[in-house]
Amino acid sequence: MAPFLFAGINMAHIDIIIGSTLGAAEYVAEHLAEQLQAQQHSTELHYQPDLSRLLASRGADTLWLIVTSTHGAGQVPDNLQPFTQDLAKSQPKLHDLHYAVVALGDSNYDTFCAGGRQVDQLLEQNGAQKIGDRLEIDVTQHDLPEDAADIWFAEWSQNLS
Numbered sequence: 279m280a281p282f283l284f285a286g287i288n289m290a291h292i293d294i295i296i297g298s299t300l301g302a303a304e305y306v307a308e309h310l311a312e313q314l315q316a317q318q319h320s321t322e323l324h325y326q327p328d329l330s331r332l333l334a335s336r337g338a339d340t341l342w343l344i345v346t347s348t349h350g351a352g353q354v355p356d357n358l359q360p361f362t363q364d365l366a367k368s369q370p371k372l373h374d375l376h377y378a379v380v381a382l383g384d385s386n387y388d389t390f391c392a393g394g395r396q397v398d399q400l401l402e403q404n405g406a407q408k409i410g411d412r413l414e415i416d417v418t419q420h421d422l423p424e425d426a427a428d429i430w431f432a433e434w435s436q437n438l439s
């Protein structure tokens with residue numbers, strides 16, 4: 279993977295967009311925020327993500343990091359539904375936006391990580407550029423999902439500097 283520079287800016291601003299029902303994805307998001315801050319990036323955690331606000335506040339150095347679990351019949355958690363519904367409905371042009379996705383799920387479900395995959399697809403359809411591969415954390419394989427996130431982050435974060 280070629281190193282990614284935000285228009286020559288080495289420090290990025292990362293809006294961390296969370297979808298979580300029981301807290302697992304939230305913990306992963308907060309953990310990744312700490313790792314990013316340790317690398318001098320700025321972060322903001324969005325527990326009730328608002329698409330309009332996120333679009334209005336983004337700059338050239340902004341990256342969206344989606345961290346979401348899957349619930350129901352393969353859906354994103356309730357707190358992320360307004361964001362995904364707005365995204366699907368308004369279809370904003372996101373060609374200048376970079377993003378990454380960390381999905382949590384349980385491989386016993388046919389709809390494994392479908393929530394994260396759905397957000398990934400929506401962003402891609404609207405032209406956003408993905409940085410690195412989507413991480414899918416199978417919570418049946420990791421007592422601490424943060425451990426899987428750490429392994430992914432070690433490689434993925436090289437794209438930011």
Ligand SMILES: Cc1cc2nc3c(=O)[nH]c(=O)nc-3n(C[C@H](O)[C@H](O)[C@H](O)COP(=O)(O)O)c2cc1C
Pocket residue numbers: 297298299300301302303304347348349350351352353355382383384385387389390391392417
């Ligand atoms: C009611 C319920 C439905 C779920 N449905 C799915 C699913 O369709 N696909 C999947 O991969 N995981 C599914 N999961 C697993 C959760 O995504 C997983 O437990 C995750 O760690 C929850 O994270 P959260 O606490 O941030 O919501 C489900 C869990 C529950 C309790």
